[in-house]
Amino acid sequence: MFATLRWVESNTKQGDVPYAELHCRSNFSFLQGASHPEQLVEQALAVGLRALALTDRNGLYGIVRFSEAARALGLPTVFGAELQCGTAGDVVVIARNPVGYSQLSSAISSGQLAGSKEHPVFGVEQLSDFCVGNWWVLTGGRSGLVSRALTEDGPAAAERQLQRLISSFGRHNVVVELWDHGDPLDSVRNDALVGLAHRNNLFCVATNDVLYATPAHHRLATAVAAVRNRSSLDDVDMMLPPAATAYLRSGAEQRRRFGRYPGVVERSAQLAQDAAFDLRLVAPRLPPFPCPEGMDEMSYLRQLVQVGATRRYGARPEDENEDLSLRARAWKVIDHELSVIASLGFAGYFLVVWDIVQFCQRSNIYCQGRGSAANSAVCYSLDITRADAVSLGLLFERFLSPERDGPPDIDIDIESGRREEVIQYVYQRHGRHHAAQVANVITYRARSAVRDMARALGFAPGQQDAWSKQVEAWGALEAGTVSNDHSIPQSVLALAQQVQDAPRHLGIHSGGMVMCDRPVTEVCPVEWGRMEGRSVLQWDKDDCAAAGLVKFDLLGLGMLTALHKAVDLIAEFRGVQLDLASIPQSDEVYAMLCRADTVGVFQIESRAQMATLPRLKPRRFYDLVVEVALIRPGPIQGGSVHPYIRRRNGQEPITYLHPLLENALGKTLGVPLFQEQLMQMAIDVAGFTPAEADELRQAMGSKRSQARMQRLGERLYAGMAERGIRGDIADQIFTKMSAFASYGFPESHSVSFAYLVYSSAYIKLHEPAAFCAALMNSQPMGFWSPHSLSQDARRHGVVVLTPDINASRADATLEPCEKSTGGFAVRMGVGSVRGMSASVAQRIEAGRPYASMEDLVRRVPQLHIAQLEALATAGVFNQSFGQQRRDALWSAGAVIQSRPDRLAGVTTGSEAPHLPGMQPVEEAIADIWATGVSPTGHPTEFLRTELQRMGVVVAADLPSRGQAGDAKVLVAGTVTHRQRPMTAQGITFINLEDETGLINVVCSVGCWARYRKAARGAGALLVRGRLEVGDGGVINVVAEHIAPLAVGAKVAARNFR
16 A cells, blocks of 8 residues: 555656666566665655666566566566676566566576586577567677677677677667766766667667665675675675665666657666566466377376275265265265365376375385375375375365465475485476476575674675674574664674575575476576586575466475384384384383383474473373474464363363354363364354465465455455444454464374374484484484484484494494393494595495505595594504504504505504503593584583582482472583574574483573573583573473583584574
8 A cells, every 4th residue: 555655646746757677687686686675666656766677686586576566556567688798798578568578588498407516608699599589689788799799899890799789689679778977987888879770770768777766775785795705895896886776766867868869768767668478477387187089188087096995995985975985075075175176177287296205106106195185085096195184074165165366285295315316307208398496595594794884884704704693593683783782883794684584595495396387488588506517596495386287395394214214123123014104003102102212202392392292291192183283383372282281181161252153162171272273263153265365364374465354354344243243242253363374383293293103203212222313313403413312312212323434324223232222232323423424434434444544545545534533543443453543543644555456455544552542531521522412422421420420410300309309409401402483572492312311400580691602602611590490390401501511522403493
């Protein structure tokens, strides 16, 4: 509304001069433009532009966000790109229509793939191959092809370049660009350019060669220019414009600048009118799915669902009166879902996902569909998801409805180590021209912003890094520097705050792929990714979805990898094939969860989840569904966590704001936890259809849907009034629904995760050694480091053994051990040793056994001295060769000289003199340095005598101290985590670990500020504080004093938001 008022006001004051900016770069030109596309759109409306073109450098990176912002505010959009044609200069290409857009996108892709990452290769003649009269080609601004030739080589050279453009693109498609940034030579140059245009019978058009929305962004534009050139502002000063003039100007201001060239300002609006169109016009469809002969996509889908549903639910009932059984309800739901799928034309989408899942099953790759797909009985019948939507009563309309904009959302979790196989299958199945991976836009965060802005201001590299490390890892820059215990200059902070969240460069999304019915390069340009041989779209997943590209998320999930590895280890060493789909429900598993014995268990291993489990006391599968969803921003901010737990434990009566809410909220004891409940509430209290309820959910969760929200709100209140719900009760229902819409967790999502929660907990309880080894082999993943995982296994009686050159594989494995729980010990792999690549570790495994260190280096010539010394430090030669660590380290320098092309046994100096052996504490330090894991001892174990003298309480004794009523305790341990959730109001949670267990430390904002240096940077801490025993026996230490603890070995901590 405000934008519309500005538009009217601007037209009133300045509308007598029609003008459209045709040469404008956003910060998606990556370290060139300084303004977000949305800021440019808002400013264009403010100054009364008739249209705006976005012409980012060498790509169409920002046009989706630009298009969405302009569409919302009613600004006509023009799409183009500034293309760098080698060292000669740039041209600005503007698409005149959707066909021209497709040609431009293809041309950009060709130039990007002809070069390398960030160094595309464009040429005028090559570009002309893509253009068939559907482009306007502008001669460019300061770095343009013609103006650069004019400045460097004179009018004759400029005219040759201009005639080159004319011969390539046609006289009627080339336009000479004029701009004036206030430089004294701008008028002279523009006079020369007008003369060239006149002699060659071409039009001229005025632009402002825009780099930012307003003059206030000029300082930032110069700073990012310095970063782009990998230098300081002082070094690039002579290359930069002298004043803040490259901003969006009004038509009136441009006419004052270009009064001596009549018509050039107005012509910009005419060209924009010719070239403006909505980006939705280029939206593609899915490629056709190959079906059996005589069948279309819908009939093939019906056939597959018929087979799958019969297997899942039984044959379709023949008796029409059978309507209450699960089978009858399931077939009724399936028929409804298929009718909706057919009406929306999404059969091909389901077939593509089904095909991917089938490939995973054929290839023995663990996968599962999640997201709102679990709301679908069709997905359950096709084996896309394990969640039975009919039995669970999940709403299909949360997944798909006629009113939803775009295809449904099906995420496929795949073993992280084998996702690449699935991606390559999609390419092979649908063709690389019709499938592509989406980008991940890497934006400036607090630390990177400080580092780059310090570089721009000319500070030394060491100083840049030092200042960036003074910023908190959590949240925005403002929050990270609020304590003022930093030395970052205000000039650096000011620029860093401006650049924060701006695009820095493109990465590759972890698993997002798109498919379309035409070459994908006609919709979005493709460029090289940073990974070798990998290409990527110029848009991220949200941009692809907004532009109409059908997106599939093939997400790597570390827990699926760990579960598969655990199942394989159990099969190899137990001779038992564990089927995750048929794991029995066990009271013992739930008892373990009630004890919060969940280190390594999927989704419920965090500090907050472990603190909730003893209070929730899960006893059945649906309790896990609730637990997964409970510790989320929605329930926390909506005040649902504590009421639900109190009601579950009988400490609070179960009540409903109105009896009609019992149907929606009954299974969660009257407390809303899931997004689906929001929809069911609308159905029950206001008579909404399921499709209307999903529309309400979307509108409540959107900031741009005020008109739609008002319409649906009125409909909701009217429906409640019809059912006698009025006044304060109606207002409370509406408030609860709207508060929960943005942050509620989908029940379907939680159900999918709960299966993995139970599977991982079952294996942890019954096969702890296999579980530990599998988690170690799946790193990096999860909440806990390998060191913490090994310590947890030791606390459960599992023996963890250091790597051995002949006993170890590349990865961790099992070996028989009577002293270990379950009869098997974990033997760490040689791949866990510092600096050891996977290929070298596998080569070592393949060559076993070895007779000596020299035998090893001769048969594995890829080994270099640093790797051999790390192996010696890790003690891999102790058991097999009888060489102690110091002896092996002594020998390494001599032994490495022996190679396959040299005579064996002639190296000298490999025999070590008599050296003292390592003490246990030294071995623990060596283990942590070499592998990150100390299997034989925790660092605090070797300080226990001194810590006891100081009065330090071990983790295992904290419950008894709590029962005894001790108010103050002193604890010590290595830091495993620091976490500051957005919902914690600045409180930091620190997790400590000693040799007996884990300690939760709660650090208030004031305590963090007082002891920030130690709390933030020390690897181990001494904490004095108040002992707090909560419901369910959950124990916290509320910190009052924090000091660093020297443990001799550095154990890396993990920091989370």
